[in-house]
Amino acid sequence: MRSILRGDVDKIRLPTLLTIVEMERRSGVLVAERGRQLGRLHLRDGRVVRARIEGGRRRSGAEAVYEMLNWSDGQFELWHAEIDLRDEIRASTSFLLIEGMRRLDEARQNHGGDPAVAMA
Numbered sequence: 001m002r003s004i005l006r007g008d009v010d011k012i013r014l015p016t017l018l019t020i021v022e023m024e025r026r027s028g029v030l031v032a033e034r035g036r037q038l039g040r041l042h043l044r045d046g047r048v049v050r051a052r053i054e055g056g057r058r059r060s061g062a063e064a065v066y067e068m069l070n071w072s073d074g075q076f077e078l079w080h081a082e083i084d085l086r087d088e089i090r091a092s093t094s095f096l097l098i099e100g101m102r103r104l105d106e107a108r109q110n111h112g113g114d115p116a117v118a119m120a
Helices: 014-024 063-071 091-112
Strands: 001-008 029-033 036-042 045-053 077-080
Touching: 014 029, 014 063, 014 077, 014 091, 036 063, 045 063, 045 091, 063 091
Parallel strands: none
Antiparallel strands: 001 077, 029 036, 029 077, 036 045
């Protein structure tokens, strides 16, 4: 594996990165760190096929993707790699992005517009 992109989540949000990866049909691992949480998205041909968050609240699958999409701080690194894993997510990246934003909007409405409270 080799690193192809790294940066701060507050400068380039994860939805933007996933949109680029999907458009370019890239494969690899997107690793994001936020406080004590470490998230990994395994991507094959632009699709998220596995997702995990370790530390704090552990998550996996689509729920991990939705949580990571709303991270507003931390660091990320995108690694190029061939990914030969079973597709555990079974949804397009576009669907995950749209559903993640829908969930955030719904949570904001239910918590008076505060995304920090909504996603806690």
